[in-house]
Amino acid sequence: MSSPQTSGREFDYVVVGGGTAGSAVAARLSEDPEVSVLLVEAGPSDVGDPAILNLWRWMELLESGYDWDYPIEPQEFGNSYMRHARAKVLGGCSSHNSAIAFWAPRENLDDWEAQGCTGWGADESYAFYRKLETALDGADQAEPPGRGTDGPVTIRSIAPKDPCGRALLEACEQVGLPVTPFNTGRTVLRGANWFQVNANPDGTRSSASAAYLHPIMAQRKNLEVWTGYRAERLTFDDSGPRPRATGVALRTPDTRWTIEVTARRETIVSAGAIDGPKLLMLSGIGPAEHLRSVGIEVRVDAPGVGENLQDHPEGLVQWEALQPMPTESVQWWEIGIFAGAEGRTTPDLMFHYGSVPFDLNLIRYGYPSSDNTFCLTPNVTGAQSTGTVRLRTRDFRDKPAVDPRYFTHEHDREVMIRGVRVAREIAAAPALQDWVGKEQAPGDAAQTDEEIFDYISKTHNTVYHPSCTVKMGPDSDPMAPVDPQLRVRGVDGLRVADGSIMPDLITVNPCITTMMIGERCADFIRNPR
Numbered sequence: 001m002s003s004p005q006t007s008g009r010e011f012d013y014v015v016v017g018g019g020t021a022g023s024a025v026a027a028r029l030s031e032d033p034e035v036s037v038l039l040v041e042a043g044p045s046d047v048g049d050p051a052i053l054n055l056w057r058w059m060e061l062l063e064s065g066y067d068w069d070y071p072i073e074p075q076e077f078g079n080s081y082m083r084h085a086r087a088k089v090l091g092g093c094s095s096h097n098s099a100i101a102f103w104a105p106r107e108n109l110d111d112w113e114a115q116g117c118t119g120w121g122a123d124e125s126y127a128f129y130r131k132l133e134t135a136l137d138g139a140d141q142a143e144p145p146g147r148g149t150d151g152p153v154t155i156r157s158i159a160p161k162d163p164c165g166r167a168l169l170e171a172c173e174q175v176g177l178p179v180t181p182f183n184t185g186r187t188v189l190r191g192a193n194w195f196q197v198n199a200n201p202d203g204t205r206s207s208a209s210a211a212y213l214h215p216i217m218a219q220r221k222n223l224e225v226w227t228g229y230r231a232e233r234l235t236f237d238d239s240g241p242r243p244r245a246t247g248v249a250l251r252t253p254d255t256r257w258t259i260e261v262t263a264r265r266e267t268i269v270s271a272g273a274i275d276g277p278k279l280l281m282l283s284g285i286g287p288a289e290h291l292r293s294v295g296i297e298v299r300v301d302a303p304g305v306g307e308n309l310q311d312h313p314e315g316l317v318q319w320e321a322l323q324p325m326p327t328e329s330v331q332w333w334e335i336g337i338f339a340g341a342e343g344r345t346t347p348d349l350m351f352h353y354g355s356v357p358f359d360l361n362l363i364r365y366g367y368p369s370s371d372n373t374f375c376l377t378p379n380v381t382g383a384q385s386t387g388t389v390r391l392r393t394r395d396f397r398d399k400p401a402v403d404p405r406y407f408t409h410e411h412d413r414e415v416m417i418r419g420v421r422v423a424r425e426i427a428a429a430p431a432l433q434d435w436v437g438k439e440q441a442p443g444d445a446a447q448t449d450e451e452i453f454d455y456i457s458k459t460h461n462t463v464y465h466p467s468c469t470v471k472m473g474p475d476s477d478p479m480a481p482v483d484p485q486l487r488v489r490g491v492d493g494l495r496v497a498d499g500s501i502m503p504d505l506i507t508v509n510p511c512i513t514t515m516m517i518g519e520r521c522a523d524f525i526r527n528p529r
C-alpha cells in the first residue's frame, strides 16, 4: 500500500489498534457486508510469523522489536527498573502473552454493574464469553450458560505432563489448596490446577488476530487491515455544538507521510490501556490542566483519561530444582493457584507456577539464578494502588509517562508478603521435597515482613495487566470518560473498546475479558439499545 495515495480514504468504521479487543471489534462489525471497516495497527502483521504464532516462544518477545516496552516512572515503594511489555503487532498483547484463559469471576462483573455500568453484569456478559470461544475441555463441568462451542477462539486445558507441576499440585492439596476446575462459572477462592489457554492443540496461539482476523482477512472485501500505520491523533469536526470524531491521522509505515482516513459513522479506539489514553490526550481529550501543560488544545476536559491505572503486581520466589526441569512446555507457566483469605468472595492472592528461571529483576541485586529452577509468583489480584498515564510531550512518538504507584496502598504490601509466605509453605509440603532445592530468591535472609517487602519492592514484576485508564461508568461519575456503551463523553462518533474501559481490574488474567469487551462494543454498535 503506497503512501499518500491512501490519504482521504473513507470507511464506515475505523478501528484504531489491531490488538486484542480491536481485532474482535473489526471482525464482528465487518460481518455486515453493507458496512466498510478499516482496522489500523502500528505493528507488523503476525500472519505466518512463527515468533508470534508459536505460543511457547512468548518470553522471547519481551523487550523485542514487537514490544512497545514502556519504562515506568521512579517508584517510591516499587521496582523502578520494571518495564511494561505492550505488544506492537497484529493481535496486540494476545499475540505476545502466555495465553492463560479465564472468564472473569461473576462477582467482578456484577460489581461493574453495581458501579453503574448497566448491562455489564455476569448474566449479560457471560453470553459474550460463550460467543467468542470454542472450549475443547471442561464444558461438562460448567454451570449455565455453559461453555462456548462454536466461537472463533479455541480454549483448552494444558495436559498434566510436567512432573514438577504434578508434584506441585499434590503439595497444594497438602496445604489446603485442592485441585479445582477452572472456568466453570464457580469462582475459585482456594484451589489450583493446570491452566486453560487460548491455544490450538498444535501449540499455536488462538490469539485475537489468529482467531478473528486470519480466517477473514483475505476474503472479506468490506474489511481492510493496515499494518505499520501509527495513529498520531484522532480527527474531529469541531463546527457543531459538540465535536464529532471524523477519523484518524496516521503516520505511514515509511514514516514519510501523515495521511488522514475518514470514519463516516464511528471511530473506535482500541489501542490498549497505555496507548489508548495517550491517543485521546494527543487528540485533546483528557485532563485540561495536563493537556495545557504540554501545549495541547483542550477539546474535552476529561479528568478520568489516564487516571485509575490498575495492575496485578507480581512477586517471585525461585528455587533450584533437584531434578531436571522440562525442556518443552506449552508456555512455561502452566499452573495457577488461588489462595484467597478467609471470608472473601473473590481470591485476593493468585500464583503462577513457572518451570523456568524468571530472573529478569534479580540479577542486578546479586540474587543467584541458574538454568534448572522453578518459581511461584504471588500476585495481588485486587491491588488498591492506582496510578496514571500522562503525556511527556505532545509528540506522538514520545513514550508516555506510566506511573503505576505500586504498593502505595498498604493492602497490596500485606497481600504480597503473605504471598511469599504461602509460596514457601507450598514448597515445604512433603510432595515437593524431591524437587525443592535452595531458595535462590528471596533466600534465607528474608524472614521478617520488612525483609520480605524490601526484597519485593526492589525486584517485583507485573503480570502485565495494566487496565482501567479510560474507565466506563455512569453519567454521575466525572472520572468515567466513557459511558456503559463505551461512547466517549463530550464528543460524538467515538468509542473506546479495550482493557482501559474496565472500571476495576478483574481478579484473573484479563485477555479473554478484553476480547469480550471487543465483542460487546461491536454488539452495541450493531444493535443499538
Ligand SMILES: Cc1cc2nc3c(=O)[nH]c(=O)nc-3n(C[C@H](O)[C@H](O)[C@H](O)COP(=O)(O)OP(=O)(O)OC[C@H]3O[C@@H](n4cnc5c(N)ncnc54)[C@H](O)[C@@H]3O)c2cc1C
Binding pocket: 016, 017, 018, 019, 020, 021, 022, 040, 041, 042, 043, 085, 086, 087, 088, 089, 090, 091, 092, 093, 094, 096, 097, 098, 099, 100, 101, 102, 229, 230, 231, 232, 270, 271, 272, 273, 275, 276, 279, 463, 464, 465, 466, 497, 498, 499, 500, 508, 509, 510, 511, 512, 514
Ligand atoms: C507479556 C504479557 C503476558 C500476558 N499474559 C497474559 C495471559 O497469559 N493471559 C491473559 O489473560 N492476559 C495476559 N496478558 C494481558 C493481556 O494480554 C492484555 O491485558 C490484553 O491483551 C490487552 O488487550 P487490549 O486490547 O487492551 O490491548 P492490546 O492487545 O495491547 O492492543 C492494542 C493494540 O493497539 C496498537 N496500537 C497502540 N498504539 C497505536 C497507535 N498509535 N496506532 C496504531 N496502533 C496502535 C498496539 O500495537 C496493539 O496492537 C499479558 C500481557 C503481556 C504484555
